[in-house]
Amino acid sequence: MKLKGNVFKYGDDVNTDEIIPARYLNTSDPKELAKHCMEDIDKDFVTKVKSGDIIVAEKNFGCGSSREHAPIAIKAAGVSCVIAKSFARIFYRNSINTGLSILECAEAAEEADSFDKMEVDLDRGIIRNLTKGKTYNSQGFPKFVQGIIKAGGLMKWVRKKK
Amino acid sequence: MTITEKILASHADKKKVQPGEIVNCKTDILLGNDITAPISINLFEKSGAKKVFDRNKIVFVPDHFAPNKDIESATQCKKLRDFSLKHRITNYFEVGRMGIEHALLPEKGIVLPGDLVIGADSHTCTYGALGAFSTGIGSTDLAAAMIIGKVWLKVPQTIKFIFFGKLNKWVSGKDLILYTIGKIGVDGANYRAMEFCGEAIKSLNMDNRLTICNMAIEAGAKNGIIAPDAETLRYVKKRAKRKYKIYNSDKDASCEEILEFNCTKIEPQVAFPHSPENTKPVSEAGKIKIDQVIIGSCTNGRITDLIEAAKILKGKKVNPNVRLLIFPATQEIYKEAMKMGIIDIFIDAEAVVSTPTCGPCLGGHMGILAEGERAVATTNRNFVGRMGHVKSEIYLASPAVAAASAVKGRIASPEEVVGK
Numbered sequence: 001m002k003l004k005g006n007v008f009k010y011g012d013d014v015n016t017d018e019i020i021p022a023r024y025l026n027t028s029d030p031k032e033l034a035k036h037c038m039e040d041i042d043k044d045f046v047t048k049v050k051s052g053d054i055i056v057a058e059k060n061f062g063c064g065s066s067r068e069h070a071p072i073a074i075k076a077a078g079v080s081c082v083i084a085k086s087f088a089r090i091f092y093r094n095s096i097n098t099g100l101s102i103l104e105c106a107e108a109a110e111e112a113d114s115f116d117k118m119e120v121d122l123d124r125g126i127i128r129n130l131t132k133g134k135t136y137n138s139q140g141f142p143k144f145v146q147g148i149i150k151a152g153g154l155m156k157w158v159r160k161k162k
Numbered sequence: 163m164t165i166t167e168k169i170l171a172s173h174a175d176k177k178k179v180q181p182g183e184i185v186n187c188k189t190d191i192l193l194g195n196d197i198t199a200p201i202s203i204n205l206f207e208k209s210g211a212k213k214v215f216d217r218n219k220i221v222f223v224p225d226h227f228a229p230n231k232d233i234e235s236a237t238q239c240k241k242l243r244d245f246s247l248k249h250r251i252t253n254y255f256e257v258g259r260m261g262i263e264h265a266l267l268p269e270k271g272i273v274l275p276g277d278l279v280i281g282a283d284s285h286t287c288t289y290g291a292l293g294a295f296s297t298g299i300g301s302t303d304l305a306a307a308m309i310i311g312k313v314w315l316k317v318p319q320t321i322k323f324i325f326f327g328k329l330n331k332w333v334s335g336k337d338l339i340l341y342t343i344g345k346i347g348v349d350g351a352n353y354r355a356m357e358f359c360g361e362a363i364k365s366l367n368m369d370n371r372l373t374i375c376n377m378a379i380e381a382g383a384k385n386g387i388i389a390p391d392a393e394t395l396r397y398v399k400k401r402a403k404r405k406y407k408i409y410n411s412d413k414d415a416s417c418e419e420i421l422e423f424n425c426t427k428i429e430p431q432v433a434f435p436h437s438p439e440n441t442k443p444v445s446e447a448g449k450i451k452i453d454q455v456i457i458g459s460c461t462n463g464r465i466t467d468l469i470e471a472a473k474i475l476k477g478k479k480v481n482p483n484v485r486l487l488i489f490p491a492t493q494e495i496y497k498e499a500m501k502m503g504i505i506d507i508f509i510d511a512e513a514v515v516s517t518p519t520c521g522p523c524l525g526g527h528m529g530i531l532a533e534g535e536r537a538v539a540t541t542n543r544n545f546v547g548r549m550g551h552v553k554s555e556i557y558l559a560s561p562a563v564a565a566a567s568a569v570k571g572r573i574a575s576p577e578e579v580v581g582k
């Protein structure tokens with residue numbers, strides 16, 4: 001699958017309270033959550049983000065709480081993919097489980113800036129920064145995790161296994 | 163093998179596991195709360211599953227926005243209640259019988275040494291203090307485990323933290339973990355097991371150990387763990403209603419890294435906004451005026467924490483410019499504090515004493531900060547906007563430092579209030 005969009009660039013340690021503040025967790029409705037995505041770190045995000053856009057961040061993206069509302073909010077806001085130097089472990093699991101595409105690539109993350117145009121070939125893990133004219137290979141997923149992604153998320157994987 | 167590897171191996175029916183290996187593990191306890199479990203329940207029902215894998219191994223605690231703060235929260239709590247009734251979930255804890263989940267489960271003897279626990283709450287890592295493997299996961303992981311009773315886990319590398327030397331006065335488990343996070347950073351143990359040991363850890367009671375493991379996630383860790391000893395058995399024996407197993411790391415177990423900290427050099431710590439890694443000794447905090455103090459949460463709402471706060475607050479009044487809110491973490495702790503006369507001390511000091519709830523810790527309810535306000539809190543995260551307005555600030559500290567700060571109206575050390 002190929003994705004294409006504008007980059008929204010963030011720094012180190014973006015936490016799940018910034019991705020979706022807890023004050024909005026009295027619901028798990030994706031549309032409601034999407035309205036407040038990234039609100040405390042970038043209040044313009046929800047008005048600027050367009051379907052297909054890509055979040056790029058530095059190290060430890062998604063640290064903090066286990067709230068699955070974080071990847072749900074990002075996905076429902078229209079973001080097609082998150083690229084980071086590294087991900088916090090619960091966010092990593094939650095993204096795989098809920099079908100939010102994530103890629104780990106230090107170089108692509110470091111060199112990208114907000115508003116760059118980016119193209120991602122998910123199947124091959126190739127990232128192209130069209131603005132900068134550079135191509136990167138992301139780190140692949142362990143085989144086991146690939147199985148979950150291929151099945152279409154954890155719940156479908158479980159149903160297949162049962 | 164390390165204690166973490168041994169527990170994972172035994173739950174995967176394997177003799178040996180190695181870091182990096184992915185294993186499918188049986189679970190002993192699954193946990194969900196009013197924020198995370200509603201998503202799991204929706205997924206469970208959507209999957210067509212008819213029965214949970216074991217109604218005795220699932221625990222639901224409405225604690226985050228309970229007692230219900232608004233209609234939406236009431237609806238989420240109701241989802242837990244209805245599902246628990248329908249599936250005859252043994253361990254559903256209604257308001258009045260509940261507490262903050264990570265204080266409640268050890269207290270009730272629900273989690274025991276050697277267990278493998280997953281919880282849809284990042285602070286599930288707390289139970290490592292009992293010598294269990296315990297980690298936070300998301301709602302989908304919980305939903306899947308509710309059906310199959312299993313979870314896939316990557317065996318983590320272990321970082322060993324050895325705390326040697328005698329603890330200084332007023333230095334608690336909270337100070338040791340804040341100090342550690344200050345040293346290694348908020349991703350210093352990402353995907354790793356943090357194994358805490360050394361004479362200083364052995365000298366701490368279970369409440370303090372639970373505080374240390376509680377904040378392992380704040381360094382990005384998969385789990386925090388402390389090998390069981392006499393203190394663990396003292397705590398567990400009177401609570402356990404089933405068998406449990408004691409694991410220890412082998413002497414030659416391989417660790418990715420060993421870090422040693424000299425406790426004689428550690429003083430009470432304060433983590434400055436907006437990250438738990440921004441730590442300083444309280445003596446270097448400077449004169450920072452505050453508006454609110456929170457004592458409580460899954461990190462520091464246990465009886466030991468309340469006793470420490472009471473030592474400072476006895477016969478004192480909260481500074482007129484400060485609001486002090488205290489949250490005993492469970493009904494049992496509340497009762498014990500009452501018997502000990504601690505609640506009287508708090509009320510006489512003009513503090514608010516509340517029923518158990520996670521409320522203010524995550525900016526939900528019961529103590530939200532306005533623009534420009536500053537709080538000292540015994541909670542676990544001081545992220546931007548965590549306790550209210552985006553332009554408010556949170557300073558993380560121990561119950562003793564928090565209580566001293568409430569009296570002084572600024573960040574203060576316990577000694578400034580009660581002398582050396």
